[in-house]
Amino acid sequence: MGKCPEKFVEYMHEYLDDELSSAHEAELRQHLQTCEECQKHFHELKKTIALVQSTAHIQAPSGFTANVMSRLPKENKMIGIQRWFRAHPLLTAASLFILLMMGSLASSFKGNDDFSVTNHSNIVVNNNTVIVPEGETVKGDIVVRNGEIRIEGKVEGNVTVINGQQYLASAGQVTGQIKEINEAFSWIWFQIKNTFFNVVEAF
Secondary structure, eight states, X not given: OTXXXXXXXXXXXXXXXXXXXXXXXXXXXXXXXXXXXXXXXXXXXXXXXXXXXHXXXXXXXXXXXXXXXXXXXXXXXXXXXXXXXXXXXXXXXXXXXXXXXXHHHHHHHHHOOOOEEOOOTTOEEETTEXXXXXXXXXXXXXXXXSXXXXXXXXXXXXXXXXXXXXEEOTTOEESSOEEEEOSHHHXXXXXXXXXXXXXXXXO
């Protein structure tokens, strides 16, 4: 068959696919009568097609796929986690950032015992006590850390006391919210909200 023209192999395939013209079919038949090697090849092709057609009706038993899958080795959990990280890089970076920020904020909550207060010109600081004197109006938020605040005048904003206490005199007034933060989680949430609002205001 190595010496025969390639067209006869093409004719064989076209014949088996029912695509061979009558002129080419006559040419193929004439060639097969004289070439024993091509006859053998053509016979092998027909046997192969018959075998494929005979197995077309065979179906896999029910549950075959599930059984095969159950026998496959289980994937290492670490590999699954690594694949998820690679597929979601933005979420991974955001989660890592939040974890680091929460750790940093938690350590700063525990490690900082210094007294501090938001700077306003019309408040009085006596030791670790912040006083809004009667008749005075503070415009803006006040944050007191590791101290106390006594409001006798007016605060046009929010008052936040971290690790301390607030006292509101009978004449005192706060237009915003009054918050006392004494736990690390509350402190972290307070810092996250402040950071978010600062970013929003910057835009």
